[in-house]
Amino acid sequence: MNKHRAVVGNILARYAKLSQATLLRDLPRQSPAYLYDLLADYPGRSAKGLRPALCLAICSAFGGEIRRALNSAVAAELFHNAFLIHDDIQDESEQRRGLPTLHTLHGVGIALNVGAATNLLGLQRIMANREILGSRLAWEIAAETEIMFRHSLEGQALELGWIHENACNLTDNDYYRMCLKKTSWYTCIYPCRIGALIAGQTAHNGSNLDQFAWYLGAAFQIQDDLLNLTGDYAVYGKEILGDLWEGKRTLMVIHLLQNLDGADATRLRTFLGLRREQRTDQQVRWVLDCMRRTGSLTHAERCARELADAAQLEIDKALYGTPESDDRNFLLAMPEYVITRDY
Amino acid sequence: MNKHRAVVGNILARYAKLSQATLLRDLPRQSPAYLYDLLADYPGRSAKGLRPALCLAICSAFGGEIRRALNSAVAAELFHNAFLIHDDIQDESEQRRGLPTLHTLHGVGIALNVGAATNLLGLQRIMANREILGSRLAWEIAAETEIMFRHSLEGQALELGWIHENACNLTDNDYYRMCLKKTSWYTCIYPCRIGALIAGQTAHNGSNLDQFAWYLGAAFQIQDDLLNLTGDYAVYGKEILGDLWEGKRTLMVIHLLQNLDGADATRLRTFLGLRREQRTDQQVRWVLDCMRRTGSLTHAERCARELADAAQLEIDKALYGTPESDDRNFLLAMPEYVITRDY
Numbered sequence: 001m002n003k004h005r006a007v008v009g010n011i012l013a014r015y016a017k018l019s020q021a022t023l024l025r026d027l028p029r030q031s032p033a034y035l036y037d038l039l040a041d042y043p044g045r046s047a048k049g050l051r052p053a054l055c056l057a058i059c060s061a062f063g064g065e066i067r068r069a070l071n072s073a074v075a076a077e078l079f080h081n082a083f084l085i086h087d088d089i090q091d092e093s094e095q096r097r098g099l100p101t102l103h104t105l106h107g108v109g110i111a112l113n114v115g116a117a118t119n120l121l122g123l124q125r126i127m128a129n130r131e132i133l134g135s136r137l138a139w140e141i142a143a144e145t146e147i148m149f150r151h152s153l154e155g156q157a158l159e160l161g162w163i164h165e166n167a168c169n170l171t172d173n174d175y176y177r178m179c180l181k182k183t184s185w186y187t188c189i190y191p192c193r194i195g196a197l198i199a200g201q202t203a204h205n206g207s208n209l210d211q212f213a214w215y216l217g218a219a220f221q222i223q224d225d226l227l228n229l230t231g232d233y234a235v236y237g238k239e240i241l242g243d244l245w246e247g248k249r250t251l252m253v254i255h256l257l258q259n260l261d262g263a264d265a266t267r268l269r270t271f272l273g274l275r276r277e278q279r280t281d282q283q284v285r286w287v288l289d290c291m292r293r294t295g296s297l298t299h300a301e302r303c304a305r306e307l308a309d310a311a312q313l314e315i316d317k318a319l320y321g322t323p324e325s326d327d328r329n330f331l332l333a334m335p336e337y338v339i340t341r342d343y
Numbered sequence: 344m345n346k347h348r349a350v351v352g353n354i355l356a357r358y359a360k361l362s363q364a365t366l367l368r369d370l371p372r373q374s375p376a377y378l379y380d381l382l383a384d385y386p387g388r389s390a391k392g393l394r395p396a397l398c399l400a401i402c403s404a405f406g407g408e409i410r411r412a413l414n415s416a417v418a419a420e421l422f423h424n425a426f427l428i429h430d431d432i433q434d435e436s437e438q439r440r441g442l443p444t445l446h447t448l449h450g451v452g453i454a455l456n457v458g459a460a461t462n463l464l465g466l467q468r469i470m471a472n473r474e475i476l477g478s479r480l481a482w483e484i485a486a487e488t489e490i491m492f493r494h495s496l497e498g499q500a501l502e503l504g505w506i507h508e509n510a511c512n513l514t515d516n517d518y519y520r521m522c523l524k525k526t527s528w529y530t531c532i533y534p535c536r537i538g539a540l541i542a543g544q545t546a547h548n549g550s551n552l553d554q555f556a557w558y559l560g561a562a563f564q565i566q567d568d569l570l571n572l573t574g575d576y577a578v579y580g581k582e583i584l585g586d587l588w589e590g591k592r593t594l595m596v597i598h599l600l601q602n603l604d605g606a607d608a609t610r611l612r613t614f615l616g617l618r619r620e621q622r623t624d625q626q627v628r629w630v631l632d633c634m635r636r637t638g639s640l641t642h643a644e645r646c647a648r649e650l651a652d653a654a655q656l657e658i659d660k661a662l663y664g665t666p667e668s669d670d671r672n673f674l675l676a677m678p679e680y681v682i683t684r685d686y
Binding site for chain 1: 375376377378429432433434449450451452453455456459460463466467470473478482485486489492493496497499500501503504506507
């Protein structure tokens, strides 16, 4: 294990455990079973806990108290779980965190409802901030929550719209815009902003912290997409090559669309225009082979590296002058971590 | 047209038009198209506007100002539309307000996202109440919104769980509990409570207004279920017999389960245990014939009548001493209206 992974791993494990334990402890235990019994499923599965860890570490690095931020950190993790449940329905995904997806287990109807209820649990915590943080700060965090939801839904709509329309003329910038909204906002920007707000910082658009979070989220997503192609299922926990089965427009697919020509280009566009169940194992393997041959994976790795470097510059500036601490070291090591992680 | 329908029709049309125009006027017009262009679809279809009308009429009948309640009334209508979009996915419904359902038109993924965004538009309005009504009242309405969501999701889970488990030993009381949560809360209790709050009334559990709203919602739902079996598609706008295709546990199905025996009872339980696509037109017709023969429709009509009578007693008490007005007459005529309407 390299140095970054050790530094990140310790803090990530500590905060993931704290937020998961709090989340699971506070889940309502009541009927109906098809709602309340299932709320614990995704949150109870092994997860990185990236979002609560970012929120708590940022708060602490800026001199705030963990105990005041924990409720919001757990809310961020609840929103994440709700997104996963709905996202798995939308993408028709089969595996999540090493187990079958919720809708595979219980049907789309029940899973959709559990996702909505998971969002509601998050919103209840955002409302509970009024007691914990006072009315003014609770309100600012509620406003950030509204912004986060808006971007996330827009990012999801971009991605689903591209698949629906079989969009084949996309650029890297299209991907980055989608990624900013779909991944960076709720994974990094939102947890960092609320952590900073609770520590008494003023959030402003385009701050070093915002830039860090945006680059970090994009690097994280590209690495996620790469692991989906080349990872080890036992470590990664999602079906390998699932993104190709789902027709997702990753940076690698966009690179391939730009770099194939003639019959191969037509073949790729035809493949992307199929419905999931029409695709074959042979076709999926062919797309992966083309990506290797055309340098699409190398291109994406390079982009992830550039984003991690940019995130590094921004977090160095954002944390300039803050005292040495585990949280600070964790944050400084995050850019390298997100692009070298194997799950 | 009978007297009640004329009294209700005028106010309903006026408030439905006002809230629909406000809702559609304020929809964001921006990209991505697969989110924002679709937000207007369900709200733009012809609808009764029952929820905003209840909210505005209650507010006005208690001496409040319509202009202060309009934002919340529109929020209630947005939540209703979001529920419809998700409910149609969950029930695999094909028709809504005389047109194909959203997921039939654009796929489950995109429709699920549009439903979530419609909820977000509602929440934005609940947050905007801070400017319109001040922090304290805005907070009370937000708290009512949270309660409403909780009950609605629980009601939905009850209904979906029964279908999933092929529950065949249900009682009328099980149905009423589900109906209180799934229909009455967001259709009647929530709009009435927020209308009353904005008019300066104190909301308390089990008030005459709460009782009215609960009985009214149940009567409304039973009539809806009856129209689903015997209505005219051109007027009703949903697929006739859709509830039977979906295996819904209506009061009529519960009555039939209690009153068939021998081979017929087995046949009904087997039918209810099938998946939608396994059911046949012949089977669905057979269930309807059994219901007619066994008096299930008459039983449900009688229950709806009793609920409407109970709602009448409660609204008479709730409005005792309020001055004569169109809004008051509208509310007093609602119980009779909901069980005699044909759409």
